[in-house]
Amino acid sequence: MRKAGLLLGGCVRSWKSVRMASSGVARRDLLANKVALVTASTDGIGLAIARRLAQDGAHVVVSSRKQQNVDRAVAALQGEGLSVTGTVCHVGKAEDRERLVTTILGINVKAMALMTKAVVPEMEKRGGGSVVIVASIAAYTPFPGLGPYNVSKTALLGLGKNLAMELAQSNIRVNCLAPGIIKTNFSQVLWMDEAREESLKEMLRIKRLGVPEDCAGIVSFLCSEDASYITGETVTVAGGAPSRL
């Protein structure tokens, strides 16, 4: 279970204008000359992904709804020598956003669709791009007591298929990530008592809960040229929990 926000791993090629001055860290060149906008990225899975994309050479734009969270995350990542800037996320006009946030379905699905549409022109100008939508294993097997969250995650799988179809002509690939149970503030309720954590582990093949970093490498991979023939797919990162064939 993760924050009811969104992740947009939109890697835009060579958006040079926003590149920061070079930093001291050694970087792999996987995502060199790319810009990544990562929404809901001030902690948990989003933050781990933002850090990883920056470590792999992208300039990363960290985003969230609260200015102070954005500032804190940007400072932390810049302190690690990474090329990062921040922005507060606006989903359309304020009044629209108000209405959107009234429902998790709205937040998770419509906002994701709107965000993607918003960055498409920018990606098209650069000749293409890559979008990674963070769904959840709850899209396949619902978490108890979290109906709207679960349904919104299933809907995201459909959104990924649709955007992959619509954006292929613009050379934009769209894939989904379906994390299992990852230890974050948001999922705390699921694992904070030990008995519950043990019972969760029994459904897993790998006998530990995930950490946000487990989700970061695959996003970097999906944004890279190595994934240029992969679109409309979902990769599950869940320690072997039952998902699908």
Added chain:
Amino acid sequence: MRKAGLLLGGCVRSWKSVRMASSGVARRDLLANKVALVTASTDGIGLAIARRLAQDGAHVVVSSRKQQNVDRAVAALQGEGLSVTGTVCHVGKAEDRERLVTTILGINVKAMALMTKAVVPEMEKRGGGSVVIVASIAAYTPFPGLGPYNVSKTALLGLGKNLAMELAQSNIRVNCLAPGIIKTNFSQVLWMDEAREESLKEMLRIKRLGVPEDCAGIVSFLCSEDASYITGETVTVAGGAPSRL
């Protein structure tokens, strides 16, 4: 592709008070003493399902948003000697509904969830029931140009999984039907020129488009006692079009 409405094949046991006087037609007893509420059932797939459930012995409540459509369908089915009454469908309060209908996602997912919740107490009183949600094969492989429709159908698959989990303790089973391309007014745009129809057929194993009646038998089956160990599943009725393993 079918009407952006919903189908709720909620078969409630022995809701005797609304049974009509017996009719002259011979009926199988599969759904005897059950009441079926079928939404969006004044034409196309919904109407075929309503007719079939009534032929199989249920008392059927036909429902739609327009009074005149309801009246026409009820008259037609009663003319066939079937036990049918009608109601105009209200999804919550008018103002809520207004907001809901602003989006297909709202219509298809939230309304379905609300409708189900609304009939649950009635089903519980009778000791259980069965819900069949009409999704679409577009939930798996999107129809071009119909993004919100497609995504809402994917979301319905998730809704089915969630309701199956939540309602099992009330002895209510929840399953989905995923029709392929069925010849209805609603899907007309997909098949009305012949070349297009031919190209659609090429993706099918069975070389014809479906008809609404193709969807009716499985709904009756899923509402019957024969399906008492089936919940949380989706049955695809699509002439062998690619769906999933």
Added chain:
Amino acid sequence: MRKAGLLLGGCVRSWKSVRMASSGVARRDLLANKVALVTASTDGIGLAIARRLAQDGAHVVVSSRKQQNVDRAVAALQGEGLSVTGTVCHVGKAEDRERLVTTILGINVKAMALMTKAVVPEMEKRGGGSVVIVASIAAYTPFPGLGPYNVSKTALLGLGKNLAMELAQSNIRVNCLAPGIIKTNFSQVLWMDEAREESLKEMLRIKRLGVPEDCAGIVSFLCSEDASYITGETVTVAGGAPSRL
């Protein structure tokens, strides 16, 4: 878990020559004038399916590898007034069969493919037919300690897709059934100690293990005209255990 045998619910139209004299029981006409060959049908799920198909009006040919088991099942079903005959199942020549039975993969997949091919000419002569392959939920989520069984069940899902494609032109539909944990002699090891049965039930939505009869209605349905637009699909009968979207 069920017997490593096969089920072939091939309903052939009006194979009148083998119909037995009419019996006293009242029957529904769903499968009137059809002949059903049910393999591995002398107990458990296969027997329940054979009984149901006969009750629904088909003439049923019960089959198994041992003469005495066939005789016992035929006698029992005839004693219920059903139209049933028996045959010992030969999968090709004896020496081929020997080699086949050396592996579960062989038994479950190749034998199923060979059997189907063997009955196809008969079905074609009658204008079409229906095949139902009994796979298992273990095809999606493996049962511990039963690797070859599990893999063979996954392979059967693929076989169903392939046969559906190949046989559609002969008007033969092919579908799969994926039972969950059904109480049979074969699955005994999974549920015979009570603690184990309880832990199994926890993964289910419907809090009981299945019985063979839970699998019978859907096979009858899939063999009937009501399913004439359903091919290449799998229906899971598993009390809501996690399977797939």
Added chain:
Amino acid sequence: MRKAGLLLGGCVRSWKSVRMASSGVARRDLLANKVALVTASTDGIGLAIARRLAQDGAHVVVSSRKQQNVDRAVAALQGEGLSVTGTVCHVGKAEDRERLVTTILGINVKAMALMTKAVVPEMEKRGGGSVVIVASIAAYTPFPGLGPYNVSKTALLGLGKNLAMELAQSNIRVNCLAPGIIKTNFSQVLWMDEAREESLKEMLRIKRLGVPEDCAGIVSFLCSEDASYITGETVTVAGGAPSRL
């Protein structure tokens, strides 16, 4: 469609004894100190994967059934400065192998299972490893005319799930790759006339057939530490062809 062989991307940690002397090419360190055994790797997808794993820092053991093919591939890769050795693949004893190769199902499924079991002790000694099985999109949607091939690929998806379950305790992860239509000698029949290639492309979102290199990056990723929470999953590399949700 690809060679009816297998790929075993078993990356074993620090099998130093077989490391070759360092070469002149700059390498990323993703797979440093790992040994990769790649079966059926003397051309096509297998060769592309072998090359990529070596470029990413692994020592690669190229393997195939014919000595001369192995020699040629080893020479080519060593000529690129990569750390590669070769071996002719023996699946068990000769007589067993004879029987195995009589069927594609045998080759693709049993041989894969046997190979994996054979390398497990080696991986266990080193504390863990990673296996990548090359299935095919034909596992989900069969290629016409290739029944046994298709079914064997579906079976491989099940094998992946089973091995993931069985080997997790040995810290060995097992995943599948499902390539779409990749331009290789083996798949030539599918695309060599231009009209056919065009019609294939119509089912894709990305309007080109794949090349072997499209499959290489994901295998390297799945063998790396970045994928340490991914097991029992299948990644489809198929240009957006319909697969599954």
